Amino acid sequence: MKDKLLISSSPQFHHPQSTSSIMWTVSLCLLPAGVWGVYIFGLRALLVTLTAIAAAVATEALLGRVKNENTIADGSAFLTGLLIGFNMPPAVPIYVVVVASVFAIAVVKWTFGGLGGNWMNPALAGRVFVFFSWTGGMTTWTLPGNGSADTVTGPTPLGSIKAGLMSMSADIQGPMDLLAAEGVPVSYMDLFLGRVPGSIGEVSALLLIAGGLFLLIRKIANWEIVVSYLGSFALLVWLFGGFRYGQGLFSGDVLFHLLSGGLMLGALFMATDMVSSPLTSKGMLIYGAGCGFMTYLLRFFGSVPEGVSLAIIFMNIFVPLINRAFQPEKFGLVKTEEEAK
């Protein structure tokens, strides 16, 4: 009566993390990889990323007005925009970026009820939508170290391999050999640091792993998904990856495949999206393994060089089924004495 005190149902205090703190932490962990992208691809990369974020946040704000709520502060639209920017080639036409962001937020997220309602990762859905709509613009890659206005373009390592496998001579031992033969040699260190053409935020494996580790430690990304995704993919590549080069079992170039393309970005930041991944540990392991398997299939047998986006989206579709199959086991389901008799 006289004392101004808050009345609430227990529990009376809370874990430090909240929806918005999680979203902003993920964004922060992505930042170093983005800075690297801008550093090697030039200011154009910054423009693309900022456009993606602005379009995503603006769409969120607009649709929020329809529902009469402001959800910008929760950081989820910002994160979606940032991820879309990261998944774009630096030289992509700006309107493509805008379409990707608007599609992600308006169609994939809001038609299913906004935050938490989407059954597919919005950023990936946006990327895939524009990839198949403007394939040309989405597959023109800027060479690293070209901050200047006259952009020089070339294929990504995975793109070169997809093309090179068609006309490969017999003495090629693996992907690194093939790239050298194609006239676009790279070293593992180039791949690890991100000195290769690619999407803005995907190239620096090093900085993505650093950010991803932080998320794993904070338990924002679930280790189950990351480990089963990378583990199953690495295993399949190691087992069967050598076949394409006329080698036997156990001879695939695991390191090359782990470090190239969008795998690190996908496995650490996209597959681990809470909303579109399963609820239980077991479910997450299955989902991650499925992502790894699909990525392997698409990369080795698909018609486009990359497989990560489609693999994760494919597994997103199965999440409700996985959730149904892997419910937690209730405490106290043992039989009572009478029932046992």
Added chain:
Amino acid sequence: MSRFKTFPKGGIHPTDHKEATCHKEIQNASLSSIAVVPLSQHIGAPCECLVKKGDTVEEEQIIGKAGGFVSANIHSPVPGEVKEIKQIFLPNGIAVDAVVIEMQGEFKRLGKEETSSDWSGMSNEEISAKISEMGIVGQGGATFPTHVKLSLPKGKTCDTFIINAVECEPYLTSDHRVMLEKGKEVLEGIRIIQRLLSPGKTVIGIEANKMDAVEYLQSLVSSEGLDIDVMPLEVKYPQGAEKNLIKAVTGKEVPSGKLPLEVGVINANVGTCLSVYEAVVLNKPVIERVVTVSGGAIKNPLNLKARVGTSFRTLIEDCGGFSEEPVKVIAGGPMMGFTVYDLDTPVTKGTSGILALTAKEIKAAKPTNCLSCGRCISACPMGLNPTKIFKYIEFNLSDEAAAAGLMDCVECGSCSFMCPAHIPLVQGFRGGKKVLRKNSMKKAGK
């Protein structure tokens, strides 16, 4: 992996904040000049009021008589004059009658030497009657009348008697201090209960953040040659929840909807064992208990021995008052305690702590949509799917909620604590359970 036992499923690790009071000796609290003694301080039937306005009462005089078998006597904590009988709200929101006593006259025990009696000659019935007469209730928070708990139904035996000294609620240190300062008395209380139950074995379960208490009790047990196992347990909330503690100690799972006796276990809180000792040996009713007064808004957090009926305000003043304006004042621990709206709320037999928390400690945030992160599921010690049950309740699907295990929920708060979307899951479950109970009563009425 920890070297200590624990329950396997779920559980969380909130910051325990116990360092503020765990090294502070229990001090006597001040007395309020006016004691407000609620006539229901337990689970079960409220007491029948034995006094009226204007009556003079003595300290320890019965003023509320147990209103049935599942009920517990209430004694006057202070000598004085009954000013009025008024309705007050307990922290759990239930309205009860309370006897308001203005303190005057002489105290019975203050400053006098305690006379202890030998209980070895007493029969089990006499001991049981004594426990009932002295109004002992479970002091872990649930306040279930102890004489009911300790009377074994025909044909049932107690294989394991577990003393709950887990104190898994953050901030609280009253049980910890009781073990360190009243270890001998607690053990004697346990021996009295052992006489009643003749259990196969007796285990004191203590979380490993109280190793000093574990070592102290172990040394007492071995020097006195007692048949008691002092078992340190891994620190994990809610280790002190009855079913989880049983799982941790014995490995047995109490079946859904059943009582611990189903697997041959009886639990009692450490504070309850001390009360049993005081009742049987010192002939003393439950009129006081140890209360941890802590939280970021308290100037000097303390463990206080406070009389029932003393206002929260008095105890907080004993701790030097507030260092800053609290946002919430809680009766009990932060995970399962209740907020109070009024500092004139009295201490009852079940008040294990009074916490004044600041905004920084509470970490409140606006609820958002569910993110399907699954943290509630991995936190739930009962293996439930809290987010699914909550959605059923939201859509008024009571039967589906029940089928998903709503009634197995122990309201420990682990899911709500972890939920990044700050969804009030436990609050929803309380509402859902109410609807279920109402529905089943309707069905029974037909």
